[in-house]
Amino acid sequence: MDREQAQQKIKELRSELEYHSDRYYNQDNPKISDYEYDQKMQELKKLEQKFPDLVTKDSPTQKVGGTAKREAGVLVAHNVPMLSLQDVFSREEVEEFVEDMYKQLEEPEFVVEYKIDGLSMALRYEQGDLQLAVTRGDGINFGEDVTANAKVISDVKKKLKEPVDYLEVRGEVYMTNEDFERVNEMQELNGKKPFANPRNCAAGTLRQLDSKITKQRGLSMFVFNIQEIRGMEIKTHIQGYEYLKRNQIPVIDDYRLCRTKEEVWEAICAIGEQRGALGYDIDGAVVKVNSFADRAKLGATSKVPRWAVAYKYPPEEKETTLLDIELSVGRTGRITPTAIFEPVRLCGTSVSRATLHNQDFIDELDIRIGDHIQVYKSGEIIPKVRRVLKEKRPQDAVPYHLPEVCPVCGAKTQREKDTADIRCTSPNCPAQLERHIINFVGRDAMDIKGFGTVYVEELVRRGYLKDVADIYTLHESREELIEQGIIGKEKNTDKLLAAIEKSKENDGYQLLTGFGIPNVGKAAAKAILRDFQSIDALLKADVESLQEVNDIGEVSANCIVEFFQKEENRLMIERMKRYGVNMNSKEQQAGGKFDGMTFVVTGTLPSLSRKEAAAMIEAQGGKVSGSVSKKTTMLLAGENAGSKLTKAQELGVRVISQEELLAMLHTES
Secondary structure, eight states, rough: OOHHHHHHHHHHHHHHHHHHHHHIIIOOOOOHHHHHHHHHHHHHHHHHSGGGGOOOOSSSGGGOSOOOOGSSOOEESSSEEEEEEEEEEHHHHHHHHHHHHHHHHOOOEEEEEEEEEEEEEEEETTEEEEEEEETTTTSOOOOOOOOHHHTSSSSSSSSSOOOEEEEEEEEEEEEEEEHHHHHHHHHHHHOOOOOOSHHHHHHHHTSOOOOHHHHHOOOEEEEEEEEEEESSSSOOOOHHHHHHHHTEEEEEEOEEEESHHHHHHHHHHHHHHHHHGGSSSSEEEEEEESBBHHHHHOOOOOOSBBBBEEEEEOEEEEEEEEEEEEEEEETTBBEEEEEEEEEEEEETEEEEEEOOHHHHHHHHTTTTTTTTTEEEEEEEEEEEEEEEEEOOTTTTTOOOOSSOOOOOTTTBBBEEEEEEEEOOTTTTOOHHHHHHHHHHSSTTTTOTTOOOOHHHHHHHHHHHHGGGGGGGGGGGGHHHHHHSSSSSSHHHHHHHHHHHHTTTTTTTHHHHHTTTOOTTTTTHHHHHHHHOOOOOHHTOOOOHHHTTTOOOOHHHHHHHHHHHHHHHHHHHHHHHHTTTOOBBBBSSSOTTTTOOEEEESSSBBBSOOOHHHHHHHHHHOOOOSSSTTTTEEEEEEOOOOOOHHHHHHHOOOEEEEEEHHHHHHSOOO
């Protein structure tokens, strides 16, 4: 690879890593596994080592963690930086670290312990009393004050038995697999989206503005380091653990004290073998120098301490037997095959299911019922099938083909042109209806509180709901619903019926979102209704006029036109009108300073959250988009603006600061 090719590849990798880092740290919603992210980061590091003149200060290799999110809490300055650890992936790299420590220190000792997969938090005690809890934030300057939430975590001690003048400790807030499964069960019962993994759930919960929710979900915490202590001398990491344990502060007490590189590697392997038996997720093993004096001597770079490394385990794999292939029908009629196999433990949880995606994926693996298969957890998030062990295949195993009829309603199936998707052709398929209604009542659409999945399935099964418009006729069957206990007793039934009635007042964009039109999510629906102002106007819209809406392309426009052309959809809308469901946008189309302008907001602003800035822009008639394009009028950029700033500069989009935005808002039109 020459310098020009390397420059282009570095640019691509930085953009990808910034995007995925934002989803992981700031949105608690990763799109790729930790393993895949680590591989991209290693590729970037190697290219930057080969072409050091291409290294920049804002490269992901030079930064720590995410950004501190002002909207989640008050920002607090770090007393001690909460740095990340240098990741290593092989025995050779571990041994190089140990050998390097021996070159710089006299007879160093090493502690090897679990690397808990959670969210970092520091606790500050003064005279033995807990004063503050702060998240990692950007790791260097600021974190978020989460003291109220920390105080409802049972592992967080509010008072020390052996007080000192000042103590700051750092630990990992996590969720046990048992608590995680309990919370996800509640999410599903309430019709809400389940969390992807315990780490995401713990991170989102710690940032909750309501500490009651934090308490209900049951977070846990391990303390893994003393950051600073005054009023007592502690010389080693292990001595620090002993002090913390005397104060009933949970620590990772299954550590191993090592002196040689062989002992360190053995300890890492031993921890790796225990992963499946733990009640919580770990994503590696940490090797750290035991002596605090040695740590002070070694110091840190701007990104990582020099006295520790984190060994990352490769994705865990297990062999099992494929028992069956289960078919499910989605809201759009798409049929998805799921592998059902003998349960195995992966990364601390029992798994027995994995998606097989579509017929092409099945054909590519040549997967057959009865096969021995290799399954793994991609980044400890989603179980996947890696391969078939064909040498162990039963003689009677036959190739698997998705059926030519829908497994739910028996209607014919059809493969979509130029895709691998096979769909049920019946618009009245009960499985599609259930998922369509679940989407309609969900938080991102009509947001009908308490209308959980279980109620939807039962009401469809018993014939009360034949399309989404039937939701608004349920009050006519109140007595029957109470008598049969479908929703519960009188109080629960009336509560749900009241929520349904209240939803009639929702903004029209929520109704449009609820229709579940392909490629039209909440943001797109909001933009469309802001331009067209009503569902009635949309009924008459053509592809060309729809494409004039910001971020609506030809594919989305065609999907919208096709939806409103169908007679059954028009009849459904007419019924909803009769029932009093609002069809209009509540946002005024004109009259603001930013009419016809499109903004993108990125980075950390000095005193506003991105949501607050977006609300100010929209209040003046402007549109706020999530991505920079030729249609973007201005980019409002704060610190760590990243790839969006780069793209705006490339396209010649005007870049403004928070100060300039406020000046515009306060200028007379």
